[in-house]
Amino acid sequence: MQSKISQYTTEIEAFEPKTAEDLERFRIRFLGTKGIIKDLFDEFKSVSAEEKRVLGKVLNQFKQSAEAKFNAFKDDFTEQTNATNKEDLTLPGEGFQIGARHPLSLVRKQIVEIFKRLGFVLAEGPEIEDDWHNFSALNFPEEHPARDMQDTFFVQKPTGTESDEDTKQEAFALRTHTSSVQVRLMEARKPPFRALMPGRVYRNEAISARAHCFFHQVEGLYVDEKVSFADLKQTLYYFVQEMYGEGTKVRFRPSYFPFTEPSAEMDISCTICKGAGCPMCKQSGWVEILGCGMIDPNVLENVGIDSKKYTGFAFGMGIERITNLKYQIKDLRLFSENDVRFLKQFETEVI
Structure with a gap:
């Protein structure tokens, strides 16, 4: 296990990312939930108590070195991205459409x-509206065709409670x-x-x-x-x-x-x-x-x-x-x- 750590340490020290994608692959390989460090800590659980005293310190130092490498380059790429995305205030502004009245x-x-x-x-x-305001008060006779379902959208409003056996329905309509x-x-x-x-x-x-x-x-x-x-x-x-x-x-x-x-x-x-x-x-x-x-x-x-x-x-x-x-x-x-x-x-x- 110690030889693995030594080998991975050499790899970390030699790592020089060229792009943000390279750095992300490094993070996944070493620091990800299924990465090398996670595997090493799982393996660490099965070693003897005497070996844990020696390997524990080495393993923690290895993890810290991987995190330090990642954080160092992370800051560099963040600065580069901010510099690239910085707005040029000399460029003309973007227009926007003005709405119109219907x-x-x-x-x-x-x-x-x-x-x-x-x-x-x-x-x-x-x-x-109710029947009175929409029809009756306006002198519409009971047989007028405007009262028919073909011309009017009727809705029903229940009057009374659910416990009433003779619940009546009063006609309402969309005016x-x-x-x-x-x-x-x-x-x-x-x-x-x-x-x-x-x-x-x-x-x-x-x-x-x-x-x-x-x-x-x-x-x-x-x-x-x-x-x-x-x-x-x-x-x-x-x-x-x-x-x-x-x-x-x-x-x-x-x-x-x-x-x-x-x-x-x-x-x-x-x-x-x-x-x-x-x-x-x-x-x-x-x-x-x-x-x-x-x-x-x-x-x-x-x-x-x-x-x-x-x-x-x-x-x-x-x-x-x-x-x-x-x-x-x-x-x-x-x-x-x-x-x-x-x-x-x-x-x-x-x-």
């Missing part, structure tokens, strides 16, 4: 700013429109008020270039004494001119909504084809952008507002549709695919 965020902000000039304030509500916020606002406040309600809504629809299972709406509400349809028209005329420019044409068509009477849909001249006809406007030259109308007296009474004293109007628009026309985007799916190439187009836009 086009829906840009348009939502612009819509809010336009209506703020007319005195509208913001209101928000939950995305999971299908932000009109539910109108109900909550009218329940909580007394007229007069003007409010704008932006938010995400959900409908059980097939995803395509023109439809999605979730999208974003902005709804407006104005309740006061002697509010007329003329007030509604002038409000929306102002919005269109501010959003799309003074040359944009507007038309109103009679329509039906359970919560407004009379009701209308508003079209604008297509911003993509300028009225000549294209797939976006279905060759008609017109694109529908919102629904509107005078609040049905039943809705006012449902939320505790005297319909003989107060009147009001409401309108709602899809932010995706407004954005499509403003930036001429033809596929709704682009808004939710997180494609950086698409979003990068809007990095120069400011709010």
Whole structure:
């Protein structure tokens, strides 16, 4: 054993590593968990007590010499690596990409700013709604198709404890429109008020270039004494001119909504084809952008507002549709695919 130690000592003294890899191989060979020193100490356990007194000191000195050799060269290679990796402050800096606002965020902000000039304030509500706020208070009859599972994502909230044998289920839904916020606002406040309600809504629809299972709406509400349809028209005329420019044409068509009477849909001249006809406007030259109308007296009474004293109007628009026309985007799916190439187009836009 002593002759082995002598032989290995000569090897250690002659060792001169050229690279950090050479030094690592030296460490593994002598100091590793399966290295020479570990083997020698295992062998040391089987020698006689008399030999241990002599070999113990020699073996410890051998281990110390191997560690000293490794540490000496380790410091040298560490200094070399640090010198190599030292940053050159004279080199030009590395650039970094600046993020961009999402086009829906840009348009939502612009819509809010336009209506703020007319005195509208913001209101928000939950995305999971009960039947009263999402349907019943808005004058939706029980047989209305919007209550069907084909159009609405319903969820169930258990009422009662698990021990109750007759545990009942109360229907909740992912809100299908932000009109539910109108109900909550009218329940909580007394007229007069003007409010704008932006938010995400959900409908059980097939995803395509023109439809999605979730999208974003902005709804407006104005309740006061002697509010007329003329007030509604002038409000929306102002919005269109501010959003799309003074040359944009507007038309109103009679329509039906359970919560407004009379009701209308508003079209604008297509911003993509300028009225000549294209797939976006279905060759008609017109694109529908919102629904509107005078609040049905039943809705006012449902939320505790005297319909003989107060009147009001409401309108709602899809932010995706407004954005499509403003930036001429033809596929709704682009808004939710997180494609950086698409979003990068809007990095120069400011709010």
